[in-house]
Amino acid sequence: MGLSKNFGSLQALKDLTLNVDTPQCIGILGPNGAGKTTLLKIITNILKPSEGKILVNGINVNQNPTKALEKIGALVEQPEFYPYLTGRDTMKFVARIKGMSVSESSDEIEKLGRITGITGYLDRKTGEYSRGMKQRLGLAVSMIGDPEIIILDEPTFGLDPRGMKEMRDILIALKEEKRRIILFSTHLISEAREVCDRVIIVDKGEIKFNEEISGMRGNKMRIRGDFNHVAKITGAKEITSKGNEITVEMNPGATRNSILRELMESGVEIDSVEGMDRMEEVYLSLVQ
Incomplete structure (x- = not known):
């Protein structure tokens, strides 16, 4: 609400306000440098706003980040993992941080492995993963604990055409469950059109447009x-x-x-x- 973010003399976000209260897939669309990643980093408390605040279920992210973010899963920028750990070990580590038992985490890892298509790679070290497989693992990690909100920063960036399509198919399947809010950034109009229920166009740190896809047919x-x-x-x-x-x-x-x-x-x-x-x-x- 009323978010602004300055980096020295550069104003990355300018009095930006966004309200989301129902399960849907929202695309934040804009060119490189528009402020998309900065916004997502502020929502996830990676960056602090210069002005304004973020409320998640009425809880201020800056004042009580642990409570505010407990129902959020995020993949912001290119994911990197400890290269000597397997995908399964990485997911077990995150599940433990989120307070899941051994049996709960085991079931969760198998389920998310199927959803994201990484089941056959779970026992390989992440240092052997391709960029696309790291993106899939990052998405799986963001979904541990069944969060109410998933935040993804250009999840198809750097993938080949097949990888892009497979990632979009995963996002569409998650959207169609209508159980959670999915907020993801992209600079691709075609991607926003294919995946989203609603599109927000951001440029020079400001929201220029905010409308449901159905109204743009x-x-x-x-x-x-x-x-x-x-x-x-x-x-x-x-x-x-x-x-x-x-x-x-x-x-x-x-x-x-x-x-x-x-x-x-x-x-x-x-x-x-x-x-x-x-x-x-x-x-x-x-x-x-």
Whole structure:
């Protein structure tokens, strides 16, 4: 609430206020240097705010961090672990800190290993882990104790395309349980669109936009194919073309399927179809 953070003459956050009170997945979207990581570090008490405060279930993080953060799991920046410990040993250590018994922690480790896809790597030393496997282990560690809030700082950063997709699939599965708040930062519009219920755009330390994804659904789609002889499409309000690609703005009541069916019946060979929303347009208009 009213968060500001200064690093000397640089103001990283400027009077930023954010309220979250229901289970959902929220993406903090912004360019590098926007203040995303600084915000997450303040929420998790890694950094202290210059002004303002963070309340978790009404408890001030600065005044009582142990109590405030007991229901929070976090993965902030690139995770690193003791390289001589196995993934299982690392998770046992964290579970013990959180007060879990040996039997409870054993069951928890197996469950989280399955969820994050690291079961086959739990008994390997973390020094042998790839970057993607460290990200998975970091996510598993953040979920020990079934926290009400999970905070993730660019969880797909540095992963290859397969690793990015697998991490997103894990996040989507967690979101669909509708049991917890997931707050994660990203600089990828496509990632926010795919994973989140709500998007917050941050730039230069300020919240520029805060809206549910469902409110950003558009009535446009981008179609790639052979459009040499397409002049008109029933149900299309406007058609713009560029090479082998057209963008169709649909009339109210028109559907994507009806337009695609009409194109195919007219002999058009369609290569790909991409739904469009307002997110990219909004982002580019707000982020300088």
